[in-house]
Amino acid sequence: MGAATGWYRESGPILLLIAVVGVAGIIVLLERFYVIVVRSKTNGRVLIERIIQLVRGGKIDDALKMCASSTAALCDLGLVILRSRSRDERELQQVATAASLGVTPKLSRRLQYLPMLGGVAIMLGAIGALWGVRVSLLAAGPDPDHAQRLSAGLAGAVIPPILGISVAVMLALGRVYLVSQAEAITEQLDEFSARLINALIDRPDVRLGHR
DSSP states (O other): OHHHHHHHHHHHHHHHHHHHHHHHHHHHHHHHHIIIIIIIOSOHHHHHHHHHHHHHTTOHHHHHHHHHTOOOHHHHHHHHHHHTOOOOHHHHHHHHHHHHHHHHHHHHTTTTHHHHHHHHHHHHHHHHHHHHHHHHHHHHOSSTTHHHHHHHHHHHHTHHHHHHHHHHHHHHHHHHHHHHHHHHHHHHHHHHHHHHHHHHTTOOOOOTTOO
16 A cells, blocks of 8 residues: 555645646636627527517517527527617628627637646646656655555556546537537628618518528
């Protein structure tokens, strides 16, 4: 047990650092989940149809009220376009493009932190493993229990990389989910922008991806 005890005493801070990285990653995941899924995402299809219907019916003020009452990213875009009060297609497209540049970055912000934190967790795990092997080799010594001490120390040395990889996998899966949700919202923003402009200039509606 001497080698394992020595390894744990030396590598304990590495485990703590990996845990800190994991907690930081979870905080980023939760914050991004709240912004992307809870605040920015809604039943986009229903919301788009209701707003387009109001605009085509000439109820611009009602459409504005509906957009103002929601925190969805679609409504942020809708508010900017509707408040422009323009009926020139080129001007509306410029307004929509500018509005998208303000809305879309909010969806991808801080997502790049997750792979970076995952990589740090793996590297810390590798450092912990190498340090654990070093401590085990030094602590084993030339005694009859050499093999037992060495095996116990090496068994403990694999804990940091296991923990680091586990943290990295968790953060990678979380990022994939959030990126997919952000991309879905971005696609709806593009569709909503095109259909809202068509509605404002009284052009026939085109429901993208639908019959």
